[in-house]
Amino acid sequence: MYELIQAGKRTFYMEGYARAGIYVFGKDSACAIDSGADEHAGLALLKHLKSMNLRLELIINTHSHADHTGGNALLKKETGCAVYAPGAEHAFISEQIISPAFMYGGNPMPELWPGFVSESCKAERLSDAVLPEGLTVVSLDGHSFSHVGITTSDNVCFIGDALTAAAVIKKGNLPTLYDVGRTLESFDTLDSMKGVKLIPAHEPMPDDFAETIALNRQKTLDMIDLVRDICSTPVSFETLTRTVLDRTNQNANMVIYMLTQNTLKGYLTYLHGRNELEYFFENNTVMWRVKK
Ligand SMILES: [Zn+2]
Secondary structure (H helix, E strand, O other): OOOEEEOOOOEEEEOOOOOEEEEEEOOOEEEEEOOOOOHHHHHHHHHHHHHOOOEEEEEEOOOOOHHHHOOHHHHHHHHOOEEEEOOOHHHHHHOOOHHHHHHHOOOOOHHHOHHHOOOOOOOEEOOHHHOOOOOEEEEOOOOOOOOEEEEOOOOEEEEEOOOOOHHHHHOOOOOOOOOHHHHHHHHHHHHHOOOOEEEEOOOOOOOOHHHHHHHHHHHHHHHHHHHHHHOOOOEEHHHHHHHHHHHOOOOOOHHHHHHHHHHHHHHHHHHHHOOOEEEEEEOOEEEEEEOO
16 A cells, blocks of 8 residues: 555656655655545655655646545645646635535535545646646546646656546446546547556556557447437436446445436436437426437
């Protein structure tokens, strides 16, 4: 746990539930890319930085999910570093209540918070102007509001949750996403990044990224087909959710149910935007069906 691995001349990553990166710039400065899943990961990252005599200047989060921002607050408190995140993600990090409220779609019950919340930590919107020399931002959007990858001058790219591990997909699980179209575009971007060492946040490092990207793309296309197929006869959102959970062999608990519904709304918006699905009201229930 928390082993530090060198990925390039200036680039390291720390193992853990969610990998965090360290990029060395200037004389003795460091930029963290994500901060691990919790404050234990943050503490471990701080120890690695100290052992290398590096000063943490900033953290860049690939996105706002709690398992990527868990070390932010501790690192900011201990080092005074700045925290940046792309687009709307910086608001989610600054005010952690937004995350469970967004997932639940209203005032979330307190027992639903833990999986979605890390300690609130004031973050600023990421812009090119604040990037250390040698880092570039690549849009790998779709998984969340404004998900990005961070590429280093020594050809490493921290891709956050832009890919789901092959083993998870083969188990039949439904990868969480916000925007279907942008997710598909991100798979194309990843395919085009030849010669770049990709570092995903979770699960074992794939031997073959091309295969993992292809699996992710196919899973997304299969889900589009599945939603369209289920809506070939009019269904309510609750029935759609239950059918998807059944067909993807999941045993729902409240968190899985919320993540599934949140992701399915992305699929419905995508298919509605393509004029393939429509909704109507029946007995005060929203029903979805394939558009004739
Ligand atoms: Zn995520």
